[in-house]
Amino acid sequence: MSIEERILELEAEIKKLQIEINKIKDELKLRKKVELVFPYSIYxxxxxxxxxPIRVLLLKLISDNGRYFAELLELTRLSSATLNFHINALKVAGLVRQDVERGKYEITDLGRQFLDILMNLNVKLGEFETKELDLYCFKCGxxxxxxxxxxxxxxxxxPNCGGKHGSTWCLFLLNPFGEDWRHKNIDVxxxxxxxxxxxxxxxxxxxxxxxxxxVKIKYKHYxxxxxxxxxxxxxxxxLDIHDISLDRLAEYWIRYRKIKEKVEGRVKRKGKECWKVSLLDSKGEVKLTQYIEVKTGKIIDEEIFE
Ligand SMILES: [Zn+2]
Ligand SMILES: [Zn+2]
Incomplete structure (x- = not known):
């Protein structure tokens, strides 16, 4: 074996050892003993x-070169009292401080560390499990x-009309159960x-x-x-307002498993201009009709066919 060959062999050995060392380091990191040296109330x-949510937003806004109260007031359109309340909570937590001379709010090192933690959560928060449901699509059926x-x-x-993982459309919901979702019946x-x-x-x-x-925003009503x-x-x-309201959709969808929505057009109902929209079962029979006011989305009337 030439010297060059021997060197290459040793280099390969070193690489293997480095990978092993990194593995051990990672494991040690995982098992790091939790030591909290200050009173727990501080944490x-x-x-x-x-x-x-507003405080998360404020911390993010303030992290960008600091902000004056008036600026934050204009951006968030909150009342002074409400804004003050939230800024104060950030100050008490030590995440934000106020510059004594200029009155500008600035992020503290601790606040910056917290933003880093939130950003580190992004990867974890992006993880999900995919399950096929025993429910047919309410758009295409x-x-x-x-x-x-x-x-x-x-x-x-x-998968038929919405694209993989909802690349065309999806219904995005908040999961109110957190980790406990695994113990819930999927319909529930x-x-x-x-x-x-x-x-x-x-x-x-x-x-x-x-x-x-x-924060306060203005919605446009079409x-x-x-x-x-x-x-x-x-x-x-x-938000489409000529769709059946989500609460009713949930109820009928779970009950019939295969339902289809049909927008029947615009009609007058109780003196109001409304969208007439129905839910049909798999035989094409109307099970529910809603009259939803044009522009406002208010439900003016409902008919149930059992
Ligand atoms: Zn579909
Ligand atoms: Zn917003």
């Missing part, structure tokens, strides 16, 4: 600082739907998640709040949809 208080389930959200998608999980998300969306619309970050765009966090939403 809990820091976490309280971020216990609201052609295929069984799939659910991408994470402890935090559920994405319902149709889907139904409760739809109900929960429907309520959250409804509340945000009623209060003119961004569904994502919670004939068949309500559109919202948040300039602060960038969240966009477009």
């Amino acid at each position: 809990a208080n820091i976490l309280k600082g971020l216990a609201h 052609e295929a069984r739907m799939f659910a991408d389930i994470s402890p935090f959200y559920i994405r319902l998608w149709c 999980l889907i139904k409760e998640s739809i109900m929960y998300s429907y309520k959250q969306t409804g509340d945000s619309l009623k209060e003119s709040r961004c569904i994502n970050c919670g 004939e068949d949809r309500i559109v919202g765009e948040c300039k602060v966090c960038g969240f966009k939403i477009s």
Whole structure:
């Protein structure tokens, strides 16, 4: 064996050893003993600082070169009292401080560390399990739907008309059960998640709040949809209002497993201009009809056919 060959062989050995060492290092990291040297209430208080979507948003906004109160007021369109309350929570938690001379809010090192932690969570939060449901797509009625389930959200998608993992369209829901979703019956999980998300969306619309970050935004009301765009966090939403309301959809969908929605057109109902929309079972029989007011999306009337 030449010297060159021997060197190559040794290099390969070293590489193998390095991989082994890294494996051991990773394992040690995983098993690192948890040592909390300060009173636990201190850790809990820091976490309280971020216990609201608006505070997460504020920390992110302030991290970008600092912000003045007036600026934040304009961006978020919150009342002074509400904004003050949330900034104060961030200050008490030690995540934000106020520059004594200029009055500008700035992020602290601790705040910066927390933003890093949140960003590190992105990978974990992107993980989900995919399950095929015993429920047919309510748009096309052609295929069984799939659910991408994470402890935090559920994405319902149709392989026939919605694209893989909902690349064309999906129904994005919040999962109210967290890790406990595994102990839930899948029908209950889907139904409760739809109900929960429907309520959250409804509340945000009623209060003119961004569904994502919670700041005040103006929704635009079109004939068949309500559109919202948040300039602060960038969240966009477009809600079809000529669809059956989600709470009723959940109920009928789970009950019949194969239902189809049919927009029958515009009619006058109780003196109001409405969308007439029905749910049909697999035999094509109408099971439910809703009259939904054009532009507002309010349910004016409902007919049930059993
Ligand atoms: Zn479909
Ligand atoms: Zn927003």
